[in-house]
Amino acid sequence: xxxxxxxxxxxxxxxxxxxxxxxxxxxxxxxxxxxxxxxxxxxxxxxxxxxxxxxxxxxxxxxxxxxxxxxxxxxxxxxxxxxxxxxxxxxxxxxxxxxxxxxxxxxxxxxxxxxxxxxxxxxxxxxxxxxxxxxxxxxxxxxxxxxxxxxxxxxxxxxxxxxxxxxxxxxxxxxxxxxxxxxxxxxxxxxxxxxxxxxxxxxxx
Numbered sequence: 001x002x003x004x005x006x007x008x009x010x011x012x013x014x015x016x017x018x019x020x021x022x023x024x025x026x027x028x029x030x031x032x033x034x035x036x037x038x039x040x041x042x043x044x045x046x047x048x049x050x051x052x053x054x055x056x057x058x059x060x061x062x063x064x065x066x067x068x069x070x071x072x073x074x075x076x077x078x079x080x081x082x083x084x085x086x087x088x089x090x091x092x093x094x095x096x097x098x099x100x101x102x103x104x105x106x107x108x109x110x111x112x113x114x115x116x117x118x119x120x121x122x123x124x125x126x127x128x129x130x131x132x133x134x135x136x137x138x139x140x141x142x143x144x145x146x147x148x149x150x151x152x153x154x155x156x157x158x159x160x161x162x163x164x165x166x167x168x169x170x171x172x173x174x175x176x177x178x179x180x181x182x183x184x185x186x187x188x189x190x191x192x193x194x195x196x197x198x199x200x201x202x203x204x205x
Contacts, residue, residue: 002052003059004043004082005167008035008075009067009095010143012164015039015046021169024050035074043078054082059174060090061167063098065182066108066116066124072181080178091172092179095143096124099162105140110184112147126185 003018005026013035016026027046029038047053062079065072083090096118099106108124109115117132118124129151134140140152141162149159 001058002056003061003169004054004057005061006039006043006075006079007063007098008039009063009065009071010098010164013039013042013075014164014166015043016166017046017050017052018169023166026166031071033070035071039074039078054086057082057086057088059169060088061169061172062090062092062179063167064092064094064179066095066110066184067182068110069181069183072183076179076181083176084178087176089174089176090179091167091169091174093167093172094124094182097167098165099142100165101139101141101160101162103139104160104162105134105138105142105157107140107142107144107148107152108184109143109145109148112145114184115144115148116184 001020002024005014005016005018007014008031011031012028013031014026014028017024025046027042029042047056060079060083062075064076079090082088095108096106103120105120106118107115113129115127115129116124117127129148134152134155134157137156139158139160141160153159
């Protein structure tokens with residue numbers, strides 16, 4: 001049983017192919033706001049390298065967000081199209097599934113003053129930066145604008161670097177149907193270029 005995984009939400013696009021629960025191959029490249037042109041050829045090359053076609057795929061996994069309108073929509077739309085056309089079951093994951101560490105606060109900022117915050121053992125919440133009240137000592141990671149990082153370090157936070165994980169298939173539920181993207185906010189609110197790009201945390205900067 002082969003499973004295709006797609007993530008166009010984070011700063012690097014990732015596609016991977018699984019055989020049962022094991023990763024056969026994966027391709028990653030920096031997202032440059034042109035994934036509408038790069039995703040389909042990337043998937044085709046990944047399958048060609050394994051002498052496969054989309055007809056050989058039994059399951060699909062997609063990262064739904066939270067993310068910008070374009071980045072979240074591209075991956076989800078591609079997976080939904082294949083799932084509908086080929087009757088392939090789909091499972092979904094979120095960015096918070098990709099960055100995991102015990103007792104670490106995971107943040108996905110939508111701009112320099114708002115973002116999704118996931119405290120350990122709690123569900124994510126969308127907060128303004130000034131409304132986020134961190135504990136006295138804490139570690140944080142995720143996808144942040146510089147304003148978030150500076151604010152958290154000012155309040156005693158320690159930035160840690162977490163690798164972006166692939167989906168763990170044995171933890172997922174596959175089912176037929178259409179999955180929905182998880183946008184930062186409403187679908188008509190897009191990325192504000194004046195705040196600069198989101199980047200992975202780098203404690204050496």
